[in-house]
Amino acid sequence: MxxxxxxxxxxxxxxxxxxxxxxxxxxxxxxxxxxxxxxxxxxxxxxxxxxxxxxxGILAYVYPEYAKKWAxxxxxxxxxxxxxxxTFAFGNYMHKSTMDLAAMGLTFLKNKGDINILNWGPNIYVTLFDAPKxxxxxxxxxxxxxxxxxxxxxxxxxxxxxxxxxxxxxxxxxxxxxxxxxxxxxxxxxxxxxxxxxxxxxxxxxxxxxxxxxxxxxxxxxxxGSSYVWGIKTLGKELMGIHFYLYLENARGEKIMGKHYPELMVGKHSVYTFDPRVIDAMQKEVKAGLGPIYLNLMGLSDAEVAGLAEDRVEGLTQLMANDTMKLLREKAGINPSKERMEMWARYLYxxxxxxxxxxxxxxxxxxxxxxxxxxxxxxxxxxxxxxxxxxxxxxxxxxxxxxxxxxxxxxxxxxxxxxxAKGMIDRVLNPMKHKGDVDAAEVAYRVHEAVVPMKYNRQREASRMKEALGIVQDARNKLSRVQPRDFHDLARYHSADSMVIAAEFTYSAALMREESRAGHFREDFPQRDDKNWFKWITIEQRDGAPLLATLPVPVENYRWKP
Missing domain, CATH: 3.50.50.60 (FAD/NAD(P)-binding domain)
Structure with a gap:
């Protein structure tokens, strides 16, 4: 029964x-x-x-006839x-996905009744949709x-x-x-x-x-996948716009992007808030003692400032949080055309x-x-x-x-x-029996101290990552002193536990991968190492503990070979 x-x-x-x-x-x-x-x-x-x-409100798009080349x-x-x-399946699905979303009720930017596809760079196409709704x-x-x-x-x-x-x-x-x-x-x-x-x-x-x-x-x-974005410090959020990078400067008033990425100063580029090149330039300037970094739009007209952001379209809702300049004026009392704004790099997820x-x-x-x-x-x-x-x-x-x-x-x-099921429910509810004086938010803040600083999570190095793991372990120890009083507190407890797990896995895998590749940069292993590390790292639970293993990239079974 x-x-x-x-x-x-x-x-x-x-x-x-x-x-x-x-x-x-x-x-x-x-x-x-x-x-x-x-x-x-x-x-x-x-x-x-x-x-x-x-x-x-941006949706990437690939024309069906270009999907194979895109992949x-x-x-x-x-x-x-x-x-x-x-990759191949994703590229080939984008057109159908876009049409399906339109049929399911999403409001898109249109031209003469058809979804308007915008060209934002060499072979880069997007369309815009009503994100807030x-x-x-x-x-x-x-x-x-x-x-x-x-x-x-x-x-x-x-x-x-x-x-x-x-x-x-x-x-x-x-x-x-x-x-x-x-x-x-x-x-x-x-x-x-x-x-x-x-x-x-x-x-x-x-x-x-x-x-x-x-x-x-x-x-x-x-x-x-550890991602940093750049934004205006006063607002505490990322900066939505594709051309603001041209107006970033250091404490001396020197433009920074041309120093580190001169190719971005030639022609027109769409540089998004998650672009790692901007984060890299900001970090290098600060490490050189030339921080903080500012966004200097002084002297630009409102129309010129608006032209630095993504395309804005009548008929598509624009959530105030995404219109950074409007938010600055109406919520922070700052006129972006009349004063420099301090920037910061922010950890996203x-x-x-x-x-x-x-x-x-x-x-x-x-x-x-x-x-x-x-x-x-x-x-x-x-x-x-x-x-x-x-x-x-x-x-x-x-x-x-x-x-x-x-x-x-x-x-x-x-x-x-x-x-x-009984054992699962007992595990889920057991924290309510804890005795302690720690709030779940304290655990989250302690995890922040391990995952947010760039010295740990962007410019990675073995001893510093081990230090970060020590902070994460301290956060885990604090969990045992969190005493939830209701289901809201209990949910916050389990969310904090999930954050601890995510941080542990990120640093454990980052320590294991002794090379630099994609968004993973090791100061102590600065080169890509295809001989030893052309493989993915998997994590699964074995005997109550995480087991890290490697899975060779099966390139011999794929369409394109190195």
Whole structure:
């Protein structure tokens, strides 16, 4: 007899999607096309959550006839370190993904009734969409098509039976209930880890990869993906714009980009807030004693300042947080044309995702992943341009949704294992028995001290990374003194635990990779080492501890060879 009802509220579906951001919403919509029962849950308010609504509203695009060449270019830019199967599939899916999003309700920039594709550089194409209203539009379509939704539900761990993922444990943040979700297939689409450091991405805290790891799924490439952006210090957020880099100067008033990257001063370039060249130039100037770095727009007219940002289009909502100059004037009382503004480099997010195959499946049966909670290695350090993050969320979401629905249609439901569920719930609720005087926020701040400083996480070196790991261990020790008093506190505890896991995995993999490649730079190993390190690093749980191993890049099976 199954007594799961005594453990909590049991809810069944064919496909369970964890996380209702861009990737999760796309996964749910695509799964529903197969006429299966789809349930979408999120810890926040569905429609206003995730990273897409507060992004720049840019969607990368590749013309179908150019897709093969695009994939080859990414492959060569990555020095063949990418997963070419995924790169090829991604390039070929972009046109269909864009059309699907339009059909699902997204508002795009149009020209004579057709989606307007903009050329932002040599073979770089994008379109613009209404980012702030994007998930509200997709939510409306999803509800109309029969996707069921529950928000303010905090999913923490996956349920398994006979080696297969069969659901998840969740906490009701409003009703205080414990939920047991039972599904034929589960999709994790909860994002990577922003460590609660970037204001606008504060809900992305690494829970998905962490729960996948605890269930036995592999993670991959945790040492890559740590991203810094540059922005105005007063605002505490990134600077949205593609030409502001031309006006960055050091404390002496000297323009900095021409000193370090003279090629950017010739011709027209789109340099985004995540461009590592700007971060590199800023860091070099500060290390040389020439900081702080300023943005100097003095003397420019309002029209000239506006021309430095992304294209702005009537009819597309512009979230104030993305219009940095408007935000400066209206919220900070600063006229950007009349005073220099101090800049800073800000840590955005990082951490490796769940390893997925070409169908979005993880290394566990019944479990799929999408968006930045997954890692398909399509880039490998190549293909940098605006809008790829959103497009990747959409494509991986569509792929995972389609294949999870297919899996659900081909496999019968397995019941929840009562003993495993009881043990899982005990683990989830056990922190409420703690005695201590530490707030979960203190743990998060301690993790910040390990992952945010560039001396640890950008200019990496063995002794400094070990020092950072010591800080992370101290954060873990503090967790045992966090005493949650309600489910909100308990969710914050588990989020802090996920942040600790993400930081541990990033530094452990970064220490293991003794070379420099893509976004991973080692001062003590400054060169790329294809002889010893032309392989990906995987992480999975063995005997209660993380096991790091290597997986050779299977370039012999790919289209393009070095």
């Amino acid at each position: 199954n007594n799961t009802d005594k453990l909590g509220t049991v809810i069944k579906s064919d496909v369970l999607v964890l996380g209702a951001g861009g990737a999760g919403m796309c996964a749910a919509l695509k799964a529903k096309e197969s006429n299966v029962d789809v349930l979408l849950i999120d810890k926040c308010g569905i429609g206003w959550n995730g990273q897409v609504p507060i992004g720049g 080859e270019n990414v492959t060569r830019q990555s020095n063949f370190f990418n997963n070419q199967d995924w 994007s998930l509200v539009a997709l939510k409306k379509t999803a509800k109309a098509r029969g996707v069921k939704m529950m928000d303010k539900i905090y999913a923490i761990d996956l349920l398994k039976n006979d080696g297969r993922v069969v659901g998840a444990v969740g906490l009701g943040l409003v009703d205080g209930k414990t939920y047991l979700f039972n599904a034929k297939a589960v999709i994790i689409a909860t994002g990577n880890c922003g460590y609660m450091h970037e204001k606008t991405y504060s809900s992305v805290l690494g829970e998905g990869p962490a729960m996948g790891y605890r269930a036995g799924a592999q993670l991959v490439n945790a040492e890559f 990082g951490g490796g995702g769940l390893r997925i195959d070409i169908n979005g499946k993880t290394t566990l049966d019944g479990l799929y992943a999408a968006g930045s909670a997954s890692s398909n290695s399509w880039s490998g350090g190549g293909g940098g341009q605006g809008g790829l993050g959103v497009q990747s969320a959409a494509v991986t979401g569509f792929v995972a949704g389609e294949n999870a629905a297919k899996y659900a249609g081909e496999n019968s439901r397995l019941d929840i294992n009562v003993e495993q």
